[in-house]
Amino acid sequence: MRNQPHPAERLRECPGCGLFQTVPALAPGMTAQCPRCSTSLERATRxxxxxxxxxxxxxxxxxxxxxxxxxxxxxxxxxxxxxxxxxxxxxxxxxxxxxxxxxxxxxxxxxxxxxxxxxxxxxxxxxxxxxxxxxxxxxxxxxxxxxxxxxxxxxxxxxxxxxxxxxxxxxxxxxxxxxxxxxxxxxxxxxxxxxxxxxxxxxxxxxxxxxxxxxxxxxxxxxxxxxxxxxxxxxxxxxxDGPMEAGARHRCPRCGSALHPRKPDSVARTWALVIAAAALYIPANYFPVLTVMQLGAGAPSTILGGVEELVASRMYPLAALVFFASVAVPMLKLVGLSVMLVSTQTGRTGWLRDRTRLYHVVRWIGRWSMIDIFMEALLGALVKFGSVVTIEPGIGAVAFCGVVILTMFAAETFDPRLMWDAAGRHAAAPAAA
Structure with a gap:
């Protein structure tokens, strides 16, 4: 069953900015992008x-x-x-x-x-x-x-x-x-x-x-x-059949998913998840995520402490990877989501395309923070040699995993189309006045 070109045209709504547009026929290997925000709309493979x-x-x-x-x-x-x-x-x-x-x-x-x-x-x-x-x-x-x-x-x-x-x-x-x-x-x-x-x-x-x-x-x-x-x-x-009012239930006739013009209560729900993730981020960095005991000596290590140990051992590429995945990415998600939420609530009109790209980056990159969690689970299972050398996962890993999951949910809950809606209302307000 070889793929055929996509139908002559189809009506699509951009998930990044909410623009309705007609996507033309796509031959295998072609990709359609939104002309307003550059979000990928459709891709036909070969x-x-x-x-x-x-x-x-x-x-x-x-x-x-x-x-x-x-x-x-x-x-x-x-x-x-x-x-x-x-x-x-x-x-x-x-x-x-x-x-x-x-x-x-x-x-x-x-x-x-x-x-x-x-x-x-x-x-x-x-x-x-x-x-x-x-x-x-x-x-x-x-x-x-x-x-x-x-x-x-x-x-x-x-x-x-x-x-x-x-x-x-x-x-x-x-x-x-x-x-x-x-x-x-x-x-x-x-x-x-x-x-x-x-x-x-x-x-x-x-x-x-x-x-x-x-x-x-x-x-x-x-x-x-x-x-x-x-x-x-x-x-x-x-x-x-009727207006999409708050609380009204409509289903996609094709896949049965909930259908609504914008994700319901997107800003409030995203703020709640971001605040909860930020609260967990403190114990995730304060409490140890790993404890290495060798010949009876050793001490608990936090996320930053693990990065410092890698730097001291001159494992610079690995230290950069762990720092990026465990420190930089969670901060990028929290700050990025906060910026998008504030700009939506204030109706900022600038950098809309860049903020939409930021949303796609935050949504894609969130899962990579789990690198540290996988590493700690594997080390704890492998290194159990009694007083010779033992590695134990710490309670900080539980809080950090909570940060990762909450920020992933926050990225899924946030609706980037609201940024464009708010900017449009803000730009139209002076003209109406």
Whole structure:
């Protein structure tokens, strides 16, 4: 099943600035961008659907291998210890950090597994003459799981742990690590090869009289609807029978997701999440995230303390990576979201395109702060040599994981279109006066 050019034209709402515009036909390899804010609207890949099926199936096999084999083996003082993917979460549970263990398991196993299974299920059933209606909802769930599948972040966590262990123990990389590296490459390849709009289009074209995923006619949307809105999950622009007032419930006719012109209570909810993340950021940096005990000597180490130790050991690239992921990124998210919220509430008209780009950066970069969490979980599971050398995760890691999750939710809750709405109202106010 080779991808065909996207339909002649379709009505789209830019998720960055809210501009409604008609996207023309896209040949494979072409990308459509919003002319106002440069947000990517649609991308047509050159790969057939069967290519995506093969890549996702390969990724599923590699994920099973990674979960069932050993990642690393360490030796010290005649003692040998091995760690699997589940060893880190198990150690966290043993140290009364079950919340952190659940978070690590979800983003490294549960989310990637369900994303792969969901994608394969949808792509394989697309071959049917009349795919069932629930495929649309399954694919919508796959899209929502995307930001929470963090295999590529986990790779960097393993790399940091490997480098930090070099001076403490003798370390050997096992089959699981090589499966993890291959899985990361295949997942990135599969994500770039999948033409999401082509999948939605196949589901649409094969809808039947009972309404399987069938979108409303474009002219009917523009003429008969009281209001129109773009779905935040599948991108379909559709109309509703009545005004989209606060509390009114409308659903996307294609994927069933909640439909509203703007994310409800976006500013208030985002402020609440940002303030909560900022409050957790204090204990995350004050309390230790790791304690290294060697020959009975050692002391708890905070995030900044770990960076200083890497600098003292002249591991400058690794120190820069840890500082960027664990210190700079959380601060960028908190400051960036605060700037966008304040500018929205004050109706600032300047730097709109730059603020929209900042939003996309904040939304994409948030997950990379989990590098430190993955590294600490793996070190705690691997280095348990009694009085010789032991590494224990600290309570600061729980607070830091909370910061990462809350800021990711905050980025998802914030609606960048509100910045453009507020700027438009502010610019129109003097003219009206």
């Amino acid at each position: 790969h057939p659907i069967g290519h995506s099926v093969a890549l996702n199936l390969t990724a599923l096999v590699l994920l099973v291998i990674m979960c069932s084999t050993t990642l690393m083996t360490v030796q010290k003082a005649g003692i040998s210890l091995s760690a699997r993917l589940f060893s880190g979460p198990a150690e966290l549970v043993r140290r009364d950090m079950a919340e952190l263990a659940v978070a690590v398991l979800f983003v490294t196993v549960v989310a990637p597994l369900f994303k792969l299974l969901g994608t394969l299920y949808v792509l394989l059933r697309l071959r049917e003459a009349a795919p069932p209606r629930h495929l649309c909802r399954v694919f919508a769930l796959v899209e929502r799981l995307g930001p929470w599948s963090m295999i590529e972040v986990f790779v960097f966590g393993v790399f940091v742990a490997y480098v930090k262990l070099g001076d403490l123990v003798k370390i050997t990389l096992d089959v699981g690590v090589y499966a993890l590296l291959a899985l990361t490459v295949v997942l990135i390849w599969a994500d770039s090869a999948l033409d999401r709009e082509a999948v939605w289009d196949r589901l649409d074209r094969r809808g039947d009289a009972r309404g399987r995923c069938a979108p409303p006619d474009r002219q009917a949307v523009e003429i008969a609807a009281v209001e129109i809105a773009g779905c935040e999950v599948c991108g379909l622009v559709s109309g509703v």
